[in-house]
Amino acid sequence: MSPSTVALPVPTWRHPEFRRGAREMTGIALGIAAWGMVTGVAMVKSGLGVPLSVLMSLVVYAGSAQLASLPLIASGAPIWVVWTTALCVNLRFVIFSAQWRPYFAHLPLSMRLRVGYFTADLNYVLFMRRFPEPKPAPEQLPYFWGGVATNWTSWQSASLAGIFLADLVPTHWGLGFAGVIALLGVSYSLLHDRASWVAAGVASCAAVAAYALPLRLNIVVAIAAAVAIALLIDHAPGRRRVRR
Known part of the structure; x- marks a missing residue:
């Protein structure tokens, strides 16, 4: 075979599946952008300042963890409480990683690390x-x-816009509530079976019951309760038989 007939590898961005992935994510990009803007404004309003907010947006890239940790940072909570809260909120990524392992485990470590950073719900x-x-x-x-490409760009562009325009947004607009609504929208998209609905219901009840705890530790209690009930359901004998 002559060199002129050797097929060159197609760049990733020109692959048909790249276009399909970007197109399918476009349908929910507006919601992602709204959530990103709320998070960007919330970071500045909590007292982080523009430089730290930009750094947090680009490095952390985890909206739910950012929104959960911001009130703790603003209230001067101990750093271990902030880290624990962010860790608990992001525990779902451990499940995502386990589910993605059969698809990506064969990739080099450097590629898997990049995939891990860009992973989103x-x-x-x-x-x-x-x-x-x-x-x-x-x-x-x-x-x-x-x-x-669609998800990260939508999030970061809106988050950075929220950061730089935060001083123009009045506090009385209730952005904290808007952030909760955005999180509820994302959470709803992940409730796909009875077990996830039960876990969400238990987490909601636990969060309300433990609301009086200081430093918003009711969030940690809710997450622990949801994980516990999900594990109980997952290991129930009837559910194991259904899987087989």
């Missing part, structure tokens, strides 16, 4: 809907990066 939802069979395929990574 809705990327996970759309990816699993597109590739329900847990085995690697060449088109999976382009699809993932296509979704990431």
Whole structure:
């Protein structure tokens, strides 16, 4: 075979699955942008300042953890409480990683680290809907990066806009409530079976029951209760038989 007939690898951004991933994520990009803007404004309003807010947006890139930790930072909570809260809020990514392992475990460590940074809730939802069979395929990574291109850009552009325009947004607009609504929208998209609905209900009840705890530790209590009930349901004999 002559060199002129050798097929060159197609760049990821030109792969059909890249375009498909970006297109499917576009449908929810407006909600992601709204959530990002709320988070950007909230970071500045909590007293972080513009430089630290920009750093947090680009490095942390975890809206729910950012919104959960901001009130603790603003109230002067001990750093271990902030870290514990952020860790508990992001425990779901451990589950995402376990679910993604059959697809991406064969990739080099550097690539897996990049995938880990860009992983987001809705990327996970759309990816699993597109590739329900847990085995690697060449088109999976382009699809993932296509979704990431839309998701990350929507989030960061809106978050940075919120950071730089925060002083123009009156505090009485109730952005904290808007952030809660945005989180509820994302959470609702992840409730796909009875077990997840039960866990969400238990978490809600636990958060209300423990509301009087200081430093918003009711969030940690709610997460612990949700994880506990989810594990109980997952290991119930009837559920194990259904899987088989």
